Amino acid sequence: MLLTDDAPIREQRPYHLAQWAEQAERSVLRQMIDVVSRPDILSFAGGLPALELFPQEAYAEAMARVLHDDARALQYGPPYKPLKEQIVALMAQRGVSCTLQQVFITTGAQQALDVLTRLLLNPDGEVLLEEVVYTGMQQALAPHGPRILPVSTDLQEGMDVDVVERWLTTGARPAFIYAIPEAHNPLGVSLSAERRERLVGLAQRYGLPIIEDDPYGFLSDGETPPPLRALNEEWVFYVGSFSKILAPALRLGWIVAPEALAPQLTVAKEACDLESSALTQRAVAAFLQAGHLPGHLSRLREAYGRRRRAMLASLAQHFPAEARWTEPTGGMFVWVALPPGVDTVALLERTIAEEEVAFIPGHAFAIPGCQANHCLRLNFSNATVAQIEDGIARLGRVIGEWLIRD
Amino acid sequence: MLLTDDAPIREQRPYHLAQWAEQAERSVLRQMIDVVSRPDILSFAGGLPALELFPQEAYAEAMARVLHDDARALQYGPPYKPLKEQIVALMAQRGVSCTLQQVFITTGAQQALDVLTRLLLNPDGEVLLEEVVYTGMQQALAPHGPRILPVSTDLQEGMDVDVVERWLTTGARPAFIYAIPEAHNPLGVSLSAERRERLVGLAQRYGLPIIEDDPYGFLSDGETPPPLRALNEEWVFYVGSFSKILAPALRLGWIVAPEALAPQLTVAKEACDLESSALTQRAVAAFLQAGHLPGHLSRLREAYGRRRRAMLASLAQHFPAEARWTEPTGGMFVWVALPPGVDTVALLERTIAEEEVAFIPGHAFAIPGCQANHCLRLNFSNATVAQIEDGIARLGRVIGEWLIRD
Numbered sequence: 068m069l070l071t072d073d074a075p076i077r078e079q080r081p082y083h084l085a086q087w088a089e090q091a092e093r094s095v096l097r098q099m100i101d102v103v104s105r106p107d108i109l110s111f112a113g114g115l116p117a118l119e120l121f122p123q124e125a126y127a128e129a130m131a132r133v134l135h136d137d138a139r140a141l142q143y144g145p146p147y148k149p150l151k152e153q154i155v156a157l158m159a160q161r162g163v164s165c166t167l168q169q170v171f172i173t174t175g176a177q178q179a180l181d182v183l184t185r186l187l188l189n190p191d192g193e194v195l196l197e198e199v200v201y202t203g204m205q206q207a208l209a210p211h212g213p214r215i216l217p218v219s220t221d222l223q224e225g226m227d228v229d230v231v232e233r234w235l236t237t238g239a240r241p242a243f244i245y246a247i248p249e250a251h252n253p254l255g256v257s258l259s260a261e262r263r264e265r266l267v268g269l270a271q272r273y274g275l276p277i278i279e280d281d282p283y284g285f286l287s288d289g290e291t292p293p294p295l296r297a298l299n300e301e302w303v304f305y306v307g308s309f310s311k312i313l314a315p316a317l318r319l320g321w322i323v324a325p326e327a328l329a330p331q332l333t334v335a336k337e338a339c340d341l342e343s344s345a346l347t348q349r350a351v352a353a354f355l356q357a358g359h360l361p362g363h364l365s366r367l368r369e370a371y372g373r374r375r376r377a378m379l380a381s382l383a384q385h386f387p388a389e390a391r392w393t394e395p396t397g398g399m400f401v402w403v404a405l406p407p408g409v410d411t412v413a414l415l416e417r418t419i420a421e422e423e424v425a426f427i428p429g430h431a432f433a434i435p436g437c438q439a440n441h442c443l444r445l446n447f448s449n450a451t452v453a454q455i456e457d458g459i460a461r462l463g464r465v466i467g468e469w470l471i472r473d
Numbered sequence: 474m475l476l477t478d479d480a481p482i483r484e485q486r487p488y489h490l491a492q493w494a495e496q497a498e499r500s501v502l503r504q505m506i507d508v509v510s511r512p513d514i515l516s517f518a519g520g521l522p523a524l525e526l527f528p529q530e531a532y533a534e535a536m537a538r539v540l541h542d543d544a545r546a547l548q549y550g551p552p553y554k555p556l557k558e559q560i561v562a563l564m565a566q567r568g569v570s571c572t573l574q575q576v577f578i579t580t581g582a583q584q585a586l587d588v589l590t591r592l593l594l595n596p597d598g599e600v601l602l603e604e605v606v607y608t609g610m611q612q613a614l615a616p617h618g619p620r621i622l623p624v625s626t627d628l629q630e631g632m633d634v635d636v637v638e639r640w641l642t643t644g645a646r647p648a649f650i651y652a653i654p655e656a657h658n659p660l661g662v663s664l665s666a667e668r669r670e671r672l673v674g675l676a677q678r679y680g681l682p683i684i685e686d687d688p689y690g691f692l693s694d695g696e697t698p699p700p701l702r703a704l705n706e707e708w709v710f711y712v713g714s715f716s717k718i719l720a721p722a723l724r725l726g727w728i729v730a731p732e733a734l735a736p737q738l739t740v741a742k743e744a745c746d747l748e749s750s751a752l753t754q755r756a757v758a759a760f761l762q763a764g765h766l767p768g769h770l771s772r773l774r775e776a777y778g779r780r781r782r783a784m785l786a787s788l789a790q791h792f793p794a795e796a797r798w799t800e801p802t803g804g805m806f807v808w809v810a811l812p813p814g815v816d817t818v819a820l821l822e823r824t825i826a827e828e829e830v831a832f833i834p835g836h837a838f839a840i841p842g843c844q845a846n847h848c849l850r851l852n853f854s855n856a857t858v859a860q861i862e863d864g865i866a867r868l869g870r871v872i873g874e875w876l877i878r879d
Contacts, residue, residue, distance in 0.1 A: 081680060083648070084737060085595045091740040113549075121547045127540040134533040141527045141720035143519075174580055174724070177747045185616055189491045190596050206744040210591055242489070274487060314547035316751040318580070331490060334497040338612040339745060341583045345722040347750070 087210045109458045112425040114252065114399060115449040120370055121314050122354070122363050129353035133346065140349045143341070146172045147348035153355040154307070154321050161284050162293040163305065168326045171336065174343045176282055176308035176320040180207040180245075182335045183278050183304050183322065188213055188242040195234060195244035197226055198437040199402075199429065201252045201280065204245050215434055216241055222393050222402070225251065225258030228265045235273045243276040243304075248295055250283040250398025253432045253444040257396060260292035267295050270302040282308045285364055287397030288372055296323055309351060311399070312364060317347050371399070371448050377455045378447040385463030387470055399448040402429075405466065409441045414469060422461035493616045515864045518831040520658065520805060521855040526776055527720050528760070528769050535759035539752065546755045549747070552578045553754035559761040560713070560727050567690050568699040569711065574732045577742065580749045582688055582714035582726040586613040586651075588741045589684050589710050589728065594619055594648040601640060601650035603632055604843040605808075605835065607658045607686065610651050621840055622647055628799050628808065631657065631664030634671045641679045649682040649710075654701055656689040656804025659838045659850040663802060666698035673701050676708040688714045691770055693803030694778055702729055715757060717805070718770060723753050777805070777854050783861045784853040791869030793876055805854040808835075811872065815847045820875060828867040 104110070133140045151170045158165050173179040184207045188194065193214045196204075216234050219227045226246060234241070246266070248258035258266070270277050279295045284307075296305035305323040313319075324332055336342075354360070378401055382392055392403040405411065411428035418424045429442025447455060510516070539546045557576045564571050579585040590613045594600065599620045602610075622640050625633045632652060640647070652672070654664035664672070676683050685701045690713075702711035711729040719725075730738055742748075760766070784807055788798055798809040811817065817834035824830045835848025853861060 082593075082682070082731075082734065083646075083680075084592055084734075085598075085648075088592050088737045088741065091737050115549055118544045118548050121544050123540060123544055123547060126547070127537060130536055130540065131533060134529060134536065138524045138527050138529055141529060141532070141722045142524050143521055143716075143721045174746045177743075178745060181745055186490055186494050187488075192491075203743075203747060206740070209740070209744060240489075242491075274489075276488070310549075314752075315549045316547045316753075318746060318748075318750045325488075328488065328490075331494045331497050334612070334615070335494065337583075337609075338615060339584060339587055340580045340724060341609060342724075344724045344750070344753070346720075347722075347753075 085210070087212055091209065108419065108423050108425050109450070109454055109461075110425040111445040111447070111450065111458060112427050113449060114446055116311050116315065116399070117370065117448055120367060122359055125357065125359045125363075126314070126350065126354055129357060130346075130350040133349040133353050137349075140346045142345060144345040146342070147345060147352060149356070150348045150352040153352055157285075157307070158296075158305075158323060161281070162297040163323065165296075165300070165323045166326065168329060169300075169323050171322040171324060171329075171332050172343050172348060173320045173322060173336065174340055175310060175318040176280065176306050177203050177207070178336070178339055179306040179320050179322045180204050180278065180280065182332065182339060183243070183306070184208060184211060185335050186328070186331055187276055193239060193241040195231060195239075195241045195275075196434050197245075198434060199253055199432040199439050199442075200245065200434055201247065202432060204280070205434065213242070215436070217434060217437055218244075220251075220254060220256065222254065222256055222391070222404070225256050225262055226266065228262045228269070231266065232269055235269060235275065240273075241275065243278050244270075245278045245280065246295065247280045247282075249281055249287055249291060250395050250400075252282070252398065253400055253427070253429070254402045255393040255395035255398055255400045256402070257287070257291060263292055263295055263298060267298040267303065271299055275302060277303045278306060279303050280306045282311045283398040285312050286368055286371060288368065289396070291396065301325060312360070312367070313351065313354070317351060319343060319347050319351055371397075374447040374450065374452060374455060375401075377452040378445065378459060381456050381459035382463075385460045387463070387467050389470065390466070399446055401445045401447065403443050403445060405441045405443070406470065407441050409466075409469065411440060411443045414443070414466065417469065418462055418465045421465055424458045424461050426462070491616070493618055497615065514825065514829050514831050515856070515860055515867075516831040517851040517853070517856065517864060518833050519855060520852055522717050522721065522805070523776065523854055526773060528765055531763065531765045531769075532720065532756065532760055535763060536752075536756040539755040539759050543755075546752045548751060550751040552748070553751060553758060555762070556754045556758040559758055563691075563713070563761075564711075564729060567687070568703040569729065571702075571706070571729045572732065574735060575706075575729050577728040577730060577735075577738050578749050578754060579726045579728060579742065580746055581716060581724040582686065582712050583609050583613070584742070584745055585712040585726050585728045586610050586684065586686065588738065588745060589649070589712070590614060590617060591741050592734070592737055593682055599645060599647040601637060601645075601647045601681075602840050603651075604840060605659055605838040605845050605848075606651065606840055607653065608838060610686070611840065619648070621842070623840060623843055624650075626657075626660060626662065628660065628662055628797070628810070631662050631668055632672065634668045634675065637672065638675055641675060641681065646679075647681065649684050650676075651684045651686065652701065653686045653688075655687055655693055655697060656801050656806075658688070658804065659806055659833070659835070660808040661799040661801035661804055661806045662808070663693070663697060669698050669701055669704060673704040673709065677705055681708060683709045684712060685709050686712045688717045689804040691718050692774055692777060694774065695802070697802065707731060718766070718773070719757065719760070723757060725749060725753050725757055777803075779858060780853040780856065780861055781807075783858040784851060784865060787862050787865035788869075791866045793869070793873050795876065796872070805852055807851045807853065809849050809851060811847045811849070812876065813847050815872075815875065817847060817849045820849070820872065823875065824868055824871045827871055830864045830867050832868070
């Protein structure tokens with residue numbers, strides 16, 4: 068077995084852990100990353116940005132300057148105002164108007180999800196989630212054990228807003244709804260403009276906070292609809308990240324939230340890690356100040372666009388006619404639905420054994436009570452066009468044989 | 474009023490927050506840091522290490538090398554094994570024998586406290602705390618709203634282990650006890666060797682996890698008793714930090730915990746921020762690998778020792794005979810008890826107004842139901858000997874007048 072099954076981790080010693088921890092499972096995705104990071108494996112599994120595109124030299128320069136200029140870069144300090152100003156300017160590029168007082172620096176987007184969950188969710192609370200959800204959000208929720216109200220997702224237009232409305236009109240009052248409107252992880256779909264408007268309208272009418280997770284917003288091709296936060300500033304809690312536009316190891320992200328909640332957000336954030344690295348905040352601000360980002364984003368869009376188009380073309384060429392997949396305009400992932408009955412966990416064992424190619428089985432993203440066993444997620448950001456063409460052909464071959472044999 | 478009173482933060486909009494957040498107060502200490510960081514104030518308030526002692530150049534070199542050598546420094550990655558090896562070696566210097574599998578990298582010690590709290594504490598749980606407690610621990614606990622079982626502390630020998638035993642023999646089964654055995658924050662006291670043995674014995678007998686917070690362990694003068702983790706590896710969860718021995722802006726710390734709990738600790742940590750910065754982990758490992766730490770620690774011990782002795786001598790010279798204070802052998806703080814009835818919050822307003830000198834009122838550290846209104850905490854790490862001699866004289870003058878007038 069490549070994956071451990073759903074059995075809870077058994078404790079080896081007589082510790083009395085918090086109830087959620089007694090039941091804790093490591094995210095299947097995080098486990099898999101260990102398995103599929105073998106150097107002989109061609110992996111479409113992870114969610115890694117392309118290492119060769121990191122602005123390594125420019126960031127090293129910014130870091131050196133900051134460390135040379137001011138010892139306060141190594142000290143405790145309040146959120147770094149010049150970085151917050153840069154984030155306000157970045158948000159304007161996404162069509163979002165916000166103030167310095169609405170921006171909260173976090174230690175990556177994961178901490179933003181954790182902080183917002185702590186802020187909004189009571190132990191006996193409910194949340195609205197799509198049937199497949201980014202595993203980081205599932206991990207942030209796990210300690211709280213909320214009741215989950217599932218929402219289906221259309222692979223062309225995104226989250227099914229009718230289902231959201233049905234929950235709300237029948238009396239549900241969830242603590243929040245979680246959404247990745249732009250280039251969904253794992254689905255790759257973007258929420259249509261019309262659905263964005265409707266979702267925000269429901270949030271406003273019912274007082275439903277939306278956590279809008281937008282790691283890929285700056286990477287989309289051409290014209291995309293505005294993020295939810297551009298449509299509503301009262302109920303949309305926007306989460307941004309430097310992980311995909313600069314580098315994950317910075318562990319730097321941000322929240323745009325109503326200023327009225329600043330005291331509570333500050334308390335919740337300080338409980339997590341006191342503050343985010345002053346050094347990183349200053350180095351990123353210096354990098355942005357030097358004007359490196361626009362050119363870097365163009366290079367990323369160009370490279371990821373090429374890889375994305377190569378993957379879509381290869382899927383059309385090599386995957387069986389029964390397969391369906393999303394057609395993303397950005398982000399890092401394509402979602403593939405094979406005929407019902409195909410078990411992609413077992414398929415993965417075969418593709419690794421026979422072709423040394425890896426992906427993530429859809430199961431890894433399914434919320435409790437839902438299933439995506441016949442689906443898989445493919446990452447296109449961390450492989451060359453040649454690797455993509457070769458790897459998708461090899462995957463297609465195994466899947467084709469599977470459909471004939473099984 | 475310098476400080477806001479204990480009223481909860483009122484929400485300005487009709488958000489339904491988690492119950493704890495509706496009641497949230499910003500740590501008095503964190504609020505104060507804003508107030509007393511005015512440049513005209515001579516501050517003994519914060520807990521800042523000395524900025525002029527940061528190994529800025531050596532760290533900049535390590536960072537530049539790491540950023541130049543390997544783009545993986547900017548990527549997602551598993552905990553960096555060479556750093557874990559360095560931590561195992563550091564722990565050996567503290568008399569602690571541990572394995573790589575027992576070391577968990579965290580984003581500063583605050584995250585370690587947060588993760589251990591989540592791991593060990595249920596919503597209806599209990600914890601054993603001293604009557605004055607580091608505010609970061611109180612912040613980590615706040616979202617869980619535990620029942621607190623208070624333990625008194627002797628200003629010469631540390632935590633009153635008899636009281637701990639009384640709680641346990643009368644049936645209390647707290648989720649954990651929190652301790653800073655070496656150079657307590659805020660008290661400055663170190664737990665005596667005999668009490669360390671007894672505390673660990675109780676933990677073993679009753680299955681009581683101890684969170685041993687050890688930010689100052691590497692800074693103590695001369696011979697100190699071993700940390701609790703050196704006495705017991707089953708029930709002591711050791712928390713270490715690079716904040717005070719290298720720099721706070723690294724936001725890097727570690728837990729030494731039983732290997733049996735590795736899966737649950739990993740899950741809890743990933744829920745917080747996925748992982749700690751690969752870049753910082755590699756830069757700190759390179760700094761340590763280059764052999765910079767021993768010399769740096771000597772310089773810190775020498776400088777902080779000088780400042781500590783200057784503060785203790787100045788207190789003896791300038792503070793009224795009715796005052797009592799701790800005599801730390803390390804750390805960063807001296808705790809002063811004035812005669813009961815003195816309100817150090819009001820005193821602080823006066824020392825700022827009349828002498829532009831600041832400290833932290835004891836109240837900031839008191840757990841609910843306990844009080845330390847006549848006490849204050851003085852920091853000696855972030856002021857020169859001349860500033861300490863001058864500032865303590867000025868504080869002593871205001872206190873002397875207060876005792877005569879009020």
